Amino acid sequence: MRRAGAWLLALCLLSGTVQASDKHAWTALREGRAVLLLRHATAPGTGDPANFQLDDCRTQRNLNHVGREQAQRWGQLLRSHWIEPRLLSSRWCRAQDTAREMGLGAVEVLPALDSFFQTPNAAREQTATLIEQINARARGVSLVLVSHQVNITALTGVYPASGEGLILALPLASPARVLARVQP
Numbered sequence: 001m002r003r004a005g006a007w008l009l010a011l012c013l014l015s016g017t018v019q020a021s022d023k024h025a026w027t028a029l030r031e032g033r034a035v036l037l038l039r040h041a042t043a044p045g046t047g048d049p050a051n052f053q054l055d056d057c058r059t060q061r062n063l064n065h066v067g068r069e070q071a072q073r074w075g076q077l078l079r080s081h082w083i084e085p086r087l088l089s090s091r092w093c094r095a096q097d098t099a100r101e102m103g104l105g106a107v108e109v110l111p112a113l114d115s116f117f118q119t120p121n122a123a124r125e126q127t128a129t130l131i132e133q134i135n136a137r138a139r140g141v142s143l144v145l146v147s148h149q150v151n152i153t154a155l156t157g158v159y160p161a162s163g164e165g166l167i168l169a170l171p172l173a174s175p176a177r178v179l180a181r182v183q184p
Helices: 002-030 065-080 091-101 122-136 149-156
Strands: 034-039 085-087 107-109 143-145 165-169 180-184
Touching: 002 034, 002 180, 034 149, 065 091, 085 091, 085 122, 085 165, 091 143, 107 143, 122 149
Parallel strands: 034 143, 085 107, 085 143
Antiparallel strands: 034 165, 165 180
């Protein structure tokens, strides 16, 4: 019985540590000392169709019903943490739609968040550009960045699920310091 009690205590302490860490991450995000880097919500498929055109959403993978609901839940979650962020997105429709579905305001396009899935040789330079552009922004403003798996993996080493977010410490570095992972 004592052993079970010790395990339960250890589990409670571990769970409290995780919660304290998450609380720190959310506070840092709210205060503009961290950013939320979010993989666009669920858009079935991989990569982009052969007829992909950046200015035509009909030629792209787009959010499905599940993806729209994920994005709306992100908006609810951010509001529940008293976070009113600036929303920055890649130019891909699925990323912009993820940001818009949050219902938190205008979405600003940031090409450094664009997918380089089709051009992997661009990864290093584009990741460096993203770090530079985010670090050049004034602190104290909450930022949510909506991007793609390849971009997030290049910056953090993490392979996120669709709709998953990572709270990253500022200033950004390579690799970025992950304060918390938030599931979709």
